[in-house]
Amino acid sequence: xxxxxxxxxxxxxxxxxxxxxxxxxxxxxxxxxxxxxxxxxxxxxxxxxxxxxxxxxxxxxxxxxxxxxxxxxxxxxxxxxxxxxxxxxxxxxxxxxxxxxxxxxxxxxxxxxxxxxxxxxxxxxxxxxxxxxxxxxxxxxxxxxxxxxxxxxxxxxxxxxxxxxxxxxxxxxxxxxxxxxxxxxxxxxxxxxxxxxxxxxxxxxxxxxxxxxxxxxxxxxxxxxxxxxxxxxxxxxxxxxxxxxxxxxxxxxxxxxxxxxxxxxxxxxxxxxxxxxxxxxxxxxxxxxxxxxxxxxxxxxxxxxxxxxxxxxxxxxxxxxxxxxxxxxxxxxxxxxxxxxxxxxxxxxxxxxxxxxxxxxxxxxxxxxxxxxxxxxxxxxxxxxxxxxxxxxxxxxxxxxxxxxx
Amino acid sequence: xxxxxxxxxxxxxxxxxxxxxxxxxxxxxxxxxxxxxxxxxxxxxxxxxxxxxxxxxxxxxxxxxxxxxxxxxxxxxxxxxxxxxxxxxxxxxxxxxxxxxxxxxxxxxxxxxxxxxxxxxxxxxxxxxxxxxxxxxxxxxxxxxxxxxxxxxxxxxxxxxxxxxxxxxxxxxxxxxxxxxxxxxxxxxxxxxxxxxxxxxxxxxxxxxxxxxxxxxxxxxxxxxxxxxxxxxxxxxxxxxxxxxxxxxxxxxxxxxxxxxxxxxxxxxxxxxxxxxxxxxxxxxxxxxxxxxxxxxxxxxxxxxxxxxxxxxxxxxxxxxxxxxxxxxxxxxxxxxxxxxxxxxxxxxxxxxxxxxxxxxxxxxxxxxxxxxxxxxxxxxxxxxxxxxxxxxxxxxxxxxxxxxx
Numbered sequence: 001x002x003x004x005x006x007x008x009x010x011x012x013x014x015x016x017x018x019x020x021x022x023x024x025x026x027x028x029x030x031x032x033x034x035x036x037x038x039x040x041x042x043x044x045x046x047x048x049x050x051x052x053x054x055x056x057x058x059x060x061x062x063x064x065x066x067x068x069x070x071x072x073x074x075x076x077x078x079x080x081x082x083x084x085x086x087x088x089x090x091x092x093x094x095x096x097x098x099x100x101x102x103x104x105x106x107x108x109x110x111x112x113x114x115x116x117x118x119x120x121x122x123x124x125x126x127x128x129x130x131x132x133x134x135x136x137x138x139x140x141x142x143x144x145x146x147x148x149x150x151x152x153x154x155x156x157x158x159x160x161x162x163x164x165x166x167x168x169x170x171x172x173x174x175x176x177x178x179x180x181x182x183x184x185x186x187x188x189x190x191x192x193x194x195x196x197x198x199x200x201x202x203x204x205x206x207x208x209x210x211x212x213x214x215x216x217x218x219x220x221x222x223x224x225x226x227x228x229x230x231x232x233x234x235x236x237x238x239x240x241x242x243x244x245x246x247x248x249x250x251x252x253x254x255x256x257x258x259x260x261x262x263x264x265x266x267x268x269x270x271x272x273x274x275x276x277x278x279x280x281x282x283x284x285x286x287x288x289x290x291x292x293x294x295x296x297x298x299x300x301x302x303x304x305x306x307x308x309x310x311x312x313x314x315x316x317x318x319x320x321x322x323x324x325x326x327x328x329x330x331x332x333x334x335x336x337x338x339x340x341x342x343x344x345x346x347x348x349x350x351x352x353x354x355x356x357x358x359x360x361x362x363x364x365x366x367x368x369x370x371x372x373x374x375x376x377x378x379x380x381x382x383x384x385x386x387x388x389x390x391x392x393x394x395x396x397x398x399x400x401x402x403x404x405x406x
Numbered sequence: 407x408x409x410x411x412x413x414x415x416x417x418x419x420x421x422x423x424x425x426x427x428x429x430x431x432x433x434x435x436x437x438x439x440x441x442x443x444x445x446x447x448x449x450x451x452x453x454x455x456x457x458x459x460x461x462x463x464x465x466x467x468x469x470x471x472x473x474x475x476x477x478x479x480x481x482x483x484x485x486x487x488x489x490x491x492x493x494x495x496x497x498x499x500x501x502x503x504x505x506x507x508x509x510x511x512x513x514x515x516x517x518x519x520x521x522x523x524x525x526x527x528x529x530x531x532x533x534x535x536x537x538x539x540x541x542x543x544x545x546x547x548x549x550x551x552x553x554x555x556x557x558x559x560x561x562x563x564x565x566x567x568x569x570x571x572x573x574x575x576x577x578x579x580x581x582x583x584x585x586x587x588x589x590x591x592x593x594x595x596x597x598x599x600x601x602x603x604x605x606x607x608x609x610x611x612x613x614x615x616x617x618x619x620x621x622x623x624x625x626x627x628x629x630x631x632x633x634x635x636x637x638x639x640x641x642x643x644x645x646x647x648x649x650x651x652x653x654x655x656x657x658x659x660x661x662x663x664x665x666x667x668x669x670x671x672x673x674x675x676x677x678x679x680x681x682x683x684x685x686x687x688x689x690x691x692x693x694x695x696x697x698x699x700x701x702x703x704x705x706x707x708x709x710x711x712x713x714x715x716x717x718x719x720x721x722x723x724x725x726x727x728x729x730x731x732x733x734x735x736x737x738x739x740x741x742x743x744x745x746x747x748x749x750x751x752x753x754x755x756x757x758x759x760x761x762x763x764x765x766x767x768x769x770x771x772x773x774x775x776x777x778x779x780x781x782x783x784x785x786x787x788x789x790x791x792x793x794x795x796x797x798x799x800x801x802x803x804x805x806x807x808x809x810x811x812x
Contacts, residue, residue: 082542133541142575143573143574144573150574171577176541
């Protein structure tokens with residue numbers, strides 16, 4: 001790579017899929033001039049064993065750092081996972097056992113290796129340093145941080161205002177993950193926009209421990225198939241990295257047209273210019289939204305399963321949904337959240353309708369049959385470990401097996 | 407001790423100088439019926455080496471437990487002292503070194519032995535259990551407590567409202583001292599009313615760790631010689647347990663008449679009935695307030711130095727103050743806070759006037775001379791390591807050496 005190519009690659013790294021770089025000019029200078037590999041921290045929260053396509057966004061940024069000669073340092077949060085990241089949710093969750101954490105982390109790392117070269121990655125476990133962490137270390141770590149700043153933190157402030165409990169041990173989460181930056185001597189930390197608070201705390205804690213504060217790069221979060229919340233397995237709005245081609249394809253086809261922009265930029269291998277071109281072509285009427293979405297769905301399947309699998313998934317989807325050629329034998333296995341799923345999500349997820357509102361309209365018109373009977377409850381719920389036959393009008397049908405997520 | 411005597415002693419223990427007993431009937435039942443010694447926890451904050459007469463109040467309660475056959479368990483806060491008790495102050499203070507803490511604790515224990523029998527006391531150091539405390543222990547301890555409850559705590563709420571910083575490590579203080587109750591398997595915990603929050607947390611933490619929650623007994627706090635704040639060496643309003651007889655006597659004579667009630671009940675060996683009788687006799691005009699205060703001052707000196715020393719101190723005070731017979735040779739050594747002392751406190755503290763307002767009036771009348779010159783600044787400040795000659799009118803004088811506290 002010559003100097004010009006390097007500059008182009010650095011500028012792409014600093015802009016594509018990136019939400020914020022705290023000191024952009026300084027990080028650019030470091031990337032262009034440094035004669036040693038930068039240590040690029042990325043925290044792994046091993047509380048869920050299955051990754052979704054949203055995880056591909058930071059992985060792809062780490063790959064770009066790697067391609068410029070830098071070193072991703074994965075920090076497996078086997079200690080903080082026993083707390084759980086308060087950014088992730090609105091209530092305190094039960095602590096995981098060390099065994100669960102370790103098993104989840106191994107699955108995580110296998111999927112990480114689909115994008116980033118594991119041979120040029122340093123993997124560290126928090127327990128390396130936190131196993132020996134005593135009260136004196138905790139005092140030093142906590143004393144650099146005020147209670148006022150902690151309760152101003154958005155997720156805590158929200159839960160306090162709502163009266164939902166925040167357990168005191170959750171306040172350790174940002175401090176401990178920040179200390180990881182000290183332990184591994186991070187030059188840069190990468191994370192989602194929901195990690196901005198934690199990443200900034202890392203800078204303070206490094207300063208308290210006599211280190212140069214790390215640079216910070218955040219990436220945009222992928223919105224889930226529901227079009228509302230951040231993609232998350234536990235919300236049932238996710239497409240798994242290792243889901244079979246047809247599920248990935250049908251799941252992508254179920255998203256709303258409005259979500260196309262977010263997805264085209266984040267989960268494809270396209271440049272911003274390529275994504276812009278496709279979206280502009282839809283806006284001008286040149287490309288039909290469905291055709292654009294099919295191109296997106298093909299790209300996603302191709303990325304994780306290859307071009308051939310993508311074409312096969314598309315052909316199957318066309319057959320099942322557009323032409324209604326669904327045989328009793330071709331069952332769809334469908335992963336749902338532990339607390340079940342309602343009818344509109346089920347029908348959209350199975351690729352039998354385009355939106356929740358369409359499903360509700362079809363039910364009102366008497367056009368939806370479950371196991372042969374006309375369904376009248378628009379919001380009927382389905383639990384896991386069941387199998388149902390769904391028919392929409394006369395032409396569309398699917399036999400769906402419901403499994404629990406994870 | 408027969409059954410009736412025991413019941414009388416238990417009722418005295420539960421009422422004299424006691425502010426609150428959380429489950430009074432239950433503790434009374436335990437004290438009357440138990441066939442094993444109760445473990446009575448008392449936390450020692452070894453951040454200040456010198457104790458004042460206010461510390462005598464809980465010590466005397468511990469002695470009463472001891473006389474009923476129970477076991478005081480002193481917990482020396484050598485770990486939490488590195489944080490400092492947030493109840494004690496309005497701002498975060500620097501951490502003490504382990505060496506300072508240990509030296510202070512030894513001085514503390516020597517003074518404790520003036521009232522409580524050390525041979526029938528168990529002394530434990532927090533470092534016995536906290537030395538090995540790891541993050542998993544901390545998680546368990548903190549997870550039982552919410553952020554909402556922590557920020558509602560009066561001292562934290564006040565500092566947060568004022569915008570003065572509360573460091574995160576201070577939030578560990580109540581939790582760690584509460585864990586002490588688990589470590590020593592406390593049946594009862596004794597403390598000042600300012601410790602009520604901490605003592606209640608002890609009950610919760612014991613419950614979280616599968617123990618029966620301790621009973622709680624709080625004692626009233628002694629107001630300092632200023633008549634305003636809780637007695638504290640660092641506020642310069644204290645009479646030290648080991649201060650010489652004359653200083654104790656003159657310090658007591660300097661308190662306001664209003665403070666007599668608080669002091670007569672808390673720092674004497676008198677029963678409530680005896681204190682009531684003295685106060686009633688003052689109220690009825692039968693006893694002059696000055697005579698009553700002299701009786702109080704004699705009792706305090708006698709308690710810590712014996713009857714003979716009390717009489718000698720009274721004689722000296724009469725000579726110096728009432729008769730003005732102060733020779734240049736009979737200097738008063740006077741301990742003042744690090745930031746100095748103002749004229750009214752100095753004159754009252756030296757036993758040359760009864761109140762700050764009297765001193766200010768005397769200055770306005772031109773009746774106060776410092777080192778021979780008429781003083782016009784009512785609030786002139788004096789710093790340590792100086793010696794001044796004070797004259798009040800024609801008859802009262804003292805040569806005062808100013809030393810730093812501690």
